Amino acid sequence: MSSNTQHPVLIIGGSGVVGSRAAKTLRKLQPQLPLTLGVRNLGKAQALARELGNAEAVSIDLERKDLGLPESASFSAVVVLLKDDTLNSMKYAQAKGVPYVSFSDFVFDIGPEVALHIQQPTRSPVLLLGHFLGGTVTLATLHFAREFRRVDAIEISAVFDEADVGGPAAQGDTDRVMQTVPSPLLLEDGKFLWAQGDDASRDFTGVDGTKWQGRAYPLLDVVSLAAATEAKDIRLDFAVRPGGQSISHEVIIEITGEREDGTTGRVRHELVDADVHSGMSARGVALAVERLLGLAGGPPVAPGLYHPEGLLNPAYVVARLQEFGARIRRA
Ligand SMILES: NC(=O)c1ccc[n+]([C@@H]2O[C@H](COP(=O)([O-])OP(=O)(O)OC[C@H]3O[C@@H](n4cnc5c(N)ncnc54)[C@H](OP(=O)(O)O)[C@@H]3O)[C@@H](O)[C@H]2O)c1
Incomplete structure (x- = not known):
């Protein structure tokens, strides 16, 4: 030690x-x-x-x-x-x-x-x-990105239960974002953008096939992934499942790029954890x-x-x- x-x-x-x-x-x-x-x-x-x-x-x-x-x-x-x-x-x-x-x-x-x-x-x-999720999603994304020699786009989606809000300190932070700084940061077509209106939302499909409308959230993942990859489009969107159905949460990481063999494609990884997101x-x-x-x-x-x-x-x-x-x- x-x-x-x-x-x-x-x-x-x-x-x-x-x-x-x-x-x-x-x-x-x-x-x-x-x-x-x-x-x-x-x-x-x-x-x-x-x-x-x-x-x-x-x-x-x-x-x-x-x-x-x-x-x-x-x-x-x-x-x-x-x-x-x-x-x-x-x-x-x-x-x-x-x-x-x-x-x-x-x-x-x-x-x-x-x-x-x-x-x-x-x-x-x-x-x-x-x-x-304490950096774990950015790290998992970089791990999954290793099968590409060039990463073009990264879309991260997550579904939380409405009841999974954390303690009073976490609730206070969520309120702070909602009330004072509603614009999330995205990378879109190679440019950083504080997204407004429709740009701040994205539809995605959950692990069980449910269609969700997610909203972008101003966490640090976008800037980390923009620094660590050459992707031109990066975003992170959350959807909220109506309360009390389950405490588990899911994260979907979709990466588009060129593989080692020269083919291009999109790969989807799903991460599910049974605990609260904390x-x-x-x-x-x-x-x-x-x-x-x-x-x-x-x-x-x-x-x-x-x-x-x-x-x-x-x-x-x-x-x-x-x-x-x-x-x-x-x-
Ligand atoms: N980066 C991430 O992945 C991530 C994920 C989840 C949450 N968060 C953030 O993590 C934080 C904690 O969330 P949580 O759900 O654990 O909240 P929480 O259950 O309310 O926990 C807050 C903790 O801080 C203590 N505390 C609060 N105010 C304090 C003060 N002024 N001085 C000293 N201690 C104080 C509380 O104990 P006492 O009440 O005894 O002081 C408690 O131990 C939030 O800011 C949330 O936004 C970040």
């Missing part, structure tokens, strides 16, 4: 719908790794910490530069599973020189974090992980934290600004997702 991991990973929001799952996944992957759950309501987090073992709960005050923690506190990483409007959590990670994971920033949100990183580029590895998101966080600390896939990650595809091996992540229970079918 790297010396970097002697101190606990601070998971701010560690008792929430995503956070509790991320902490449990990390515990499964790394039985010895100490964890600290940073929250406001200590009672619930303390019960989870006891269940996890080698974990504790601390009270966090995001309004303070020291997060309300004692000066002697030391952590191996700071993972923030809620929207921190102050960015004190990122400044804290930079001051301590440890990895920072941001998880709740949409594509239009990341400016302040990028600026903080530019200001102190050698302090911390900073992972922007506001991607769909389960897959939490697994993405856990795999990223393992990687950042150097506990899997290579040495501890050097200071820099990262997206998940810059850190994690797509084939490794797909294999892990399947082990965790996601079903993947090439249709």
Whole structure:
């Protein structure tokens, strides 16, 4: 184990719908790794910490530069599973020189974090992980794209149950998008576009043949995939299944391009997971934290600004997702 991991990973929001799952996944992957759950309501987090073992709960005050923690506190990483409007959590990670994971920033949100990183580029590895399902979908897409020598278009579709909204923090973020910044970012014919009206919706066929009308959503996947491939058209659209039918969710990844043998075609992969969508998101966080600390896939990650595809091996992540229970079918 790297010396970097002697101190606990601070998971701010560690008792929430995503956070509790991320902490449990990390515990499964790394039985010895100490964890600290940073929250406001200590009672619930303390019960989870006891269940996890080698974990504790601390009270966090995001309004303070020291997060309300004692000066002697030391952590191996700071993972923030809620929207921190102050960015004190990122400044804290930079001051301590440890990895920072941001998880709740949409594509239009990341400016302040990028600026903080530019200001102190050698302090911390900073992972922007506001991607769909904790980066797992972008990584799966890059894995499936390997059968093409040239990728032309990527269409990602997802169906959620209406009841699968996550906790209050996630609901707050959804409201923020709906009320203030309704335009999602797409890549269309090689140009980035903040889509409006009809451009922001797309029809697709679900795993069971149901026809859905999806709406584009401003997550970071489009920019990651645009940077990592030559595709000229990239988008991500969600549809909502009327409430309570099932908690499972499905993701459909369709890639068009030219194969190694020179033929062109379109390939469809379907990914189905029986847990709430926060389960897959939490697994993405856990795999990223393992990687950042150097506990899997290579040495501890050097200071820099990262997206998940810059850190994690797509084939490794797909294999892990399947082990965790996601079903993947090439249709
Ligand atoms: N990138 C992705 O794939 C992805 C996927 C799903 C969700 N998300 C995002 O993840 C976040 C968490 O969602 P969730 O469903 O887990 O929400 P949640 O169940 O409401 O969890 C929020 C957590 O943060 C803590 N918290 C809230 N405000 C806090 C504050 N001011 N200071 C310290 N701790 C605070 C809560 O504990 P206390 O109440 O005790 O403070 C709880 O542990 C949301 O921002 C959501 O948008 C991202």
